[in-house]
Amino acid sequence: MPGSPIIELRNLGKHYGNTVALDDINLDILDNEAFALLGPNGAGKTTLLHILCSILTPDSGTATIAGFDVVRQPLRARKNLGVVFQEPSLDDRLTVYENLDFHCLIYQVPARERKRRIAEVLELVELSDWRDKLVRTLSSGMKRRLEIARALVHDSRIVFLDEPTVGLDVQSRARIWGYLDELRKRRQLTLVVTTHYIEEVENCDRVCIIDQGRIMAIGTPAGLKSDYGHQSLRVVPIDADALGEIRAAYPEAGQQDDELVMPVPDDHFAGAFLARYGNRVKEFVLDTPSLEQVFLALTGRALRDKEASGRERTYAFGRRGGEHTR
Amino acid sequence: MHLLGGVYAIWLREVKRALRDRGQLIGGISRPLLWVLIMGIGLNPYFRGEIYGEVRFVVPYTYLQFIFPAVIVLNIMYTSVQSAVSVIWDREFGFLREVLVSPMPRSLILFGKILGGTTVAVLHGCLVLILARFADVTFGLDQLLKGLGLMALLAFGLTSLGVIIANRVRSFEGFGVFSNAIILPLYFTSSSIFPLDPALSRAQMTVIYPEWLIVLVTWNPITYAVDALRGVFLNFNQFDPMLGPTIILAMAVGFFLIALWEFQRN
Numbered sequence: 317m318p319g320s321p322i323i324e325l326r327n328l329g330k331h332y333g334n335t336v337a338l339d340d341i342n343l344d345i346l347d348n349e350a351f352a353l354l355g356p357n358g359a360g361k362t363t364l365l366h367i368l369c370s371i372l373t374p375d376s377g378t379a380t381i382a383g384f385d386v387v388r389q390p391l392r393a394r395k396n397l398g399v400v401f402q403e404p405s406l407d408d409r410l411t412v413y414e415n416l417d418f419h420c421l422i423y424q425v426p427a428r429e430r431k432r433r434i435a436e437v438l439e440l441v442e443l444s445d446w447r448d449k450l451v452r453t454l455s456s457g458m459k460r461r462l463e464i465a466r467a468l469v470h471d472s473r474i475v476f477l478d479e480p481t482v483g484l485d486v487q488s489r490a491r492i493w494g495y496l497d498e499l500r501k502r503r504q505l506t507l508v509v510t511t512h513y514i515e516e517v518e519n520c521d522r523v524c525i526i527d528q529g530r531i532m533a534i535g536t537p538a539g540l541k542s543d544y545g546h547q548s549l550r551v552v553p554i555d556a557d558a559l560g561e562i563r564a565a566y567p568e569a570g571q572q573d574d575e576l577v578m579p580v581p582d583d584h585f586a587g588a589f590l591a592r593y594g595n596r597v598k599e600f601v602l603d604t605p606s607l608e609q610v611f612l613a614l615t616g617r618a619l620r621d622k623e624a625s626g627r628e629r630t631y632a633f634g635r636r637g638g639e640h641t642r
Numbered sequence: 643m644h645l646l647g648g649v650y651a652i653w654l655r656e657v658k659r660a661l662r663d664r665g666q667l668i669g670g671i672s673r674p675l676l677w678v679l680i681m682g683i684g685l686n687p688y689f690r691g692e693i694y695g696e697v698r699f700v701v702p703y704t705y706l707q708f709i710f711p712a713v714i715v716l717n718i719m720y721t722s723v724q725s726a727v728s729v730i731w732d733r734e735f736g737f738l739r740e741v742l743v744s745p746m747p748r749s750l751i752l753f754g755k756i757l758g759g760t761t762v763a764v765l766h767g768c769l770v771l772i773l774a775r776f777a778d779v780t781f782g783l784d785q786l787l788k789g790l791g792l793m794a795l796l797a798f799g800l801t802s803l804g805v806i807i808a809n810r811v812r813s814f815e816g817f818g819v820f821s822n823a824i825i826l827p828l829y830f831t832s833s834s835i836f837p838l839d840p841a842l843s844r845a846q847m848t849v850i851y852p853e854w855l856i857v858l859v860t861w862n863p864i865t866y867a868v869d870a871l872r873g874v875f876l877n878f879n880q881f882d883p884m885l886g887p888t889i890i891l892a893m894a895v896g897f898f899l900i901a902l903w904e905f906q907r908n
Contacts, residue, residue, distance in 0.1 A: 369742075369743040370743070371742055371743065391745045391746075392745070394743055394744065394745045397743065399739075401736060401739055401740075403736045404735075405735075405736035405738075405739045405740040406737070406740075407655065407737050408735075409659050409662060409663075410655065410658065414658070417651070418651045418654075418655055419740070419744075421647045421648055421650065421651030422647075422648040422651050422652070422744040422745075423744055424644035424645070424647060424648065424745065427647075466740075
């Protein structure tokens, strides 16, 4: 169960030249919760994490981890921290075990416990059989799992995961979330995850939507959806008569082929509709609001940049002075 | 106390990586073989301290003996400056971050790293010592210990220098060129392969050597490092016997402080 704040940000600001990366951020992250930072690329998620890891120094404001100021007491603040960076940070010329052992030593894990803990985390991420292999022989999914194991091996209270599943296939992504869920059942752990995979934040306790260095909204996934999302009802009437009748009763409904889409203003709407027209429709779908919708409503754009279409690519090529002849 | 474990881990990683890198090991073995066995033996008969048929001063040693301590310095120079590659590697491949977010103070991170490079460099220096009997260099245990101490101090200074250089270089390719452009000129102008005649006045010396070369040799700190090792292994000094060790110590302290200052700044 989430408890008192373990990470506290007060009026935190950071800019690069004229670009504002973080604009006066105030945020509490609670002990033992899974907290997601959701935002498009360049929103300031990574900057925020780097300030908390004391790799970057903020221009203004303060940040504390477990009561330790990250600028004034960086060593003590970091001691409670496990970090998985966006880019890999393993030594691929050392073995799996050596990487973990190195980590234990620099995090001052007592000698008696080192072996046991390493075995434990390797077990968790299913890499026990790879213990003595050089890291460069591992696949990217396995490397990511090893990094997660490494972030946990010193009994960290807080783990930061910066885009932990980016670039991995669906199966590896699901596996990584499986380990994290498993782990949260076993011990007290605060997870701070940045991601732009919206489906991954659904199982977090709280979500913070951040865009252009500002916090747009914080809340539970369900709370955000009910605050910013909207439900809609899609029905396919059985025949043209039914269609006409329903359209007359609900003038706000939009029509797509033989399907009608209408906004759902409250919880009783769907029930009332069914009671009246339940026997006149062959398809009835209640769209629940998604975080994607919430995000769109708050920032005015979709989370993932759409890939440029073929035609746009050609235009861009032409603008750069490209030749079309071969 | 726990922090020592972290320094040990960083040191151990450096040593392991270097020992697993075959290329570096081959370089460390082939260099002394080339310089001592081929260059040394080849030039040995031509080295009698006479210039224009006239003996002005006598180096009471064979060329092989004369060049031997210099080859130790050469091997240390290569290895310790090369160990800066590991700094670039850490930065480019993200491992540096793993260390930077740990509860280790930066000064100790740097110290462990440089200590690791130093150890590898001294090991490579010892590869040259194995050839001592082929070069007719004999020394007792006390000389060996004194020599190892000086080698370690020199390696520490040069590894720190390597880190300072690495901070200014963005790519591996750049570093290769850069390090060769530094090591070989420093080596050749350190009175490593030809002696300066200490008995001559400066005016007399310029008769034998051009002015610019004498300036380079006397300003080159490596000259005194080589001289210090000659003092230990051959009991032969071209300069004041205390000058060498002093300059080696000054380099170690000076370069480390600069490296530390830079590392803590960014």
